[in-house]
Amino acid sequence: METLDYNVFAEKCVADLKILQEKFQKDYDLDWYEDWFYNQATGLLTFSTNEVKLNFKYFQVGSFSKKSDTWKWSWANDHTLDNVKETTKVIREFGQSSNFPKLIEGCFPSDEFEAWEFTAISAKIANGIGVYRPVDDEQLKIFLVLTELVDNESAQKTKDKYVECGIHEYRRRAFICQHLTTKKIVGFEEAFETYEDMELGDEDDFQAWCTKCEMERQKEDGWNDKSEAFAKIKLVCEKCYFEMKESNLGHK
Numbered sequence: 001m002e003t004l005d006y007n008v009f010a011e012k013c014v015a016d017l018k019i020l021q022e023k024f025q026k027d028y029d030l031d032w033y034e035d036w037f038y039n040q041a042t043g044l045l046t047f048s049t050n051e052v053k054l055n056f057k058y059f060q061v062g063s064f065s066k067k068s069d070t071w072k073w074s075w076a077n078d079h080t081l082d083n084v085k086e087t088t089k090v091i092r093e094f095g096q097s098s099n100f101p102k103l104i105e106g107c108f109p110s111d112e113f114e115a116w117e118f119t120a121i122s123a124k125i126a127n128g129i130g131v132y133r134p135v136d137d138e139q140l141k142i143f144l145v146l147t148e149l150v151d152n153e154s155a156q157k158t159k160d161k162y163v164e165c166g167i168h169e170y171r172r173r174a175f176i177c178q179h180l181t182t183k184k185i186v187g188f189e190e191a192f193e194t195y196e197d198m199e200l201g202d203e204d205d206f207q208a209w210c211t212k213c214e215m216e217r218q219k220e221d222g223w224n225d226k227s228e229a230f231a232k233i234k235l236v237c238e239k240c241y242f243e244m245k246e247s248n249l250g251h252k
């Protein structure tokens with residue numbers, strides 16, 4: 001059986017990425033945009049100039065630390081959310097089947113050139129449409145592969161599902177009645193059975209209310225102006241929601 005030489009393979013990927021990236025730049029003219037923003041929770045990278053936006057779905061290949069001169073694959077990074085690192089497991093599997101140690105080891109001494117090589121390999125294997133390195137931290141360089149264009153409406157729909165929490169940062173949104181807290185047991189009624197990190201359908205949201213609200217809701221034969229006024233539903237993050245669920249219902 002013919003074995004693939006790592007260096008030959010890596011060089012080919014870098015050459016292919018150069019062509020891919022030129023096309024990507026030409027197609028989307030990224031330099032025109034003044035701002036960029038990416039978020040692990042949504043998995044979206046957005047370029048913008050005022051109201052004009054351009055969104056891509058991305059995954060995070062890994063990071064290069066200038067401080068320690070080491071490369072770390074995202075799958076080995078506990079701080080990277082699954083949402084943006086799942087794909088890197090496919091790269092690792094490819095490394096295993098091809099016997100390429102650099103694609104299998106999680107963290108090791110490296111340099112920036114190699115970081116680009118890993119990014120090129122990842123773009124190749126995952127069918128990326130382009131790559132991006134956000135310049136936000138000179139000490140820790142993050143490498144992203146963009147996998148598809150996302151139209152503004154879908155991107156906004158995704159972003160709307162998240163909320164910035166003062167305690168837990170950026171999380172999925174959840175709705176609760178005004179009476180729910182972690183400090184008092186007031187009951188915990190839900191729109192449907194939930195558990196943390198569960199997948200939600202496009203139309204679903206975490207929704208919970210207290211026993212008193214449930215009585216009000218039943219009296220009114222469902223949610224209407226009156227029962228809703230009583231509940232005064234508010235927005236919290238998913239983590240807060242499950243903390244309230246736990247304190248109200250006891251440990252799961």
Ligand SMILES: [Zn+2]
Nearest residue numbers: 177179210213
């Ligand atoms: Zn309530």
Ligand SMILES: [Zn+2]
Nearest residue numbers: 165168237240
């Ligand atoms: Zn929270």
